[in-house]
Amino acid sequence: MNRDPIFRPWMDQLLKLMGAGAAVTGLYVVLMIYFGFSPKTLNAGYMPQQPVPYSHALHVGELGLDCRYCHTTVESAGFAAVPPTQTCMSCHEKIAPTSTKLDPVRSSFHSGMPVPWIKVHDLPDYVYFNHSAHVTRGVSCVECHGRVDHMEEVHQVERLSMGWCLECHRNPAPHLRPVDHVTDLDWGMGRTEEEKQAQGVEIMKGLGLYDEAGQPTSRMTLMTNCSTCHR
Template sequence: MQIFRPGVNTVAKISILAGALVTVLVLNFLFVQDRSPYSRARAGIAVAQPVRFSHQLHSDQLNISCNYCHASANEYAYAGIPDTHTCMSCHSQIAVYSELLEPVRTSYETGDPLVWNKVHDLAEHVYFNHGVHVQNGVGCETCHGRVDQMALVWQAETMTMAWCLECHFAPEDFIRPADEIFTFGYEPPIDQAVLGEQLLEEYEINPEGLGDCWVCHR
């Protein structure tokens, strides 16, 4: 007696083949596409801006904290870009005749915001959250490089999926004490392995499942 119609076997074979093909395609997508020069094209290239705002001057020389302009990074998903009022809190008194600041003064007078060009721009299908990282020991420098030394900002890391996962699979190799989040030029101690384990407990990070697809694709 035949339990399945003869056609079913062929259907099963085709679906196994199709399944294998999809797997190969997905793996190819993730591991080949992810490393292509295209996805890294932005890394390392300074982005032109409507005003020559220099992090090197404001952060390193003037020692203004990142928080002065990007405070929401501590708590919220977006770090945010400061508005014209934030600039004018100083520049209504400092360098008032500077030509470089002309667009800032115009924006202040007209109320039209300055339109900054994005340096980082994750794909729409990726969920990211600053606050979670800042509160769990990941320094700004770990993801953005030496912003404090950049006249114009560029993307220092590839921001590919493989790059995110390198840390999500082993956060203990990268996390820092809470008072080093805003440190630039941080040197991890030689016993990072020991410190890392300690910090996992302190921040109550459970690396189990941090690489699951739904964490970043929701």
């Protein structure tokens, strides 16, 4: 997790200054060139070896479990909690009770120590991100994590770069869907670009990002403010 122990503390300070509205465009460009990219964050394809061969393809794709069955906090909190061992054992006390693949889960259940899952996605600490702000406004998991329901092992699909965040923040409409379909990764796959845009515009109006005439509101300008993501 401590990728950049040296530059992080003063970067925090700097970003607070930027949030305060200082004229720092020049400095910002220099910083971008100087630091380049923070490797692990941007590492699309990153797929650490997990302590248990847990498969989303099986549990979500085949068994049909909803994301929120395990990631219970995605709608209510900034972070998306990884499930406690109890969630697994509610089935696995009876299902595959002797499977050696589940050894670490059973020993966690008996010791009370969590399974040491390795984090796949990890933004630098100076970036503020919030799951509930996206999930409760119609941004599906699939927009940022890809087809997790087809993955045997989760890997990072998007680069999670600032440019990537901003690309959607500048024009979210085609990335939005009715809130009750956010965890249905298959939903709306056949829609054309025009259909996505038209449906998205209506959702944008509902969120107050567009006014009734379809013009961006002041709330829309917050989407690209430095202090929205660097606070």
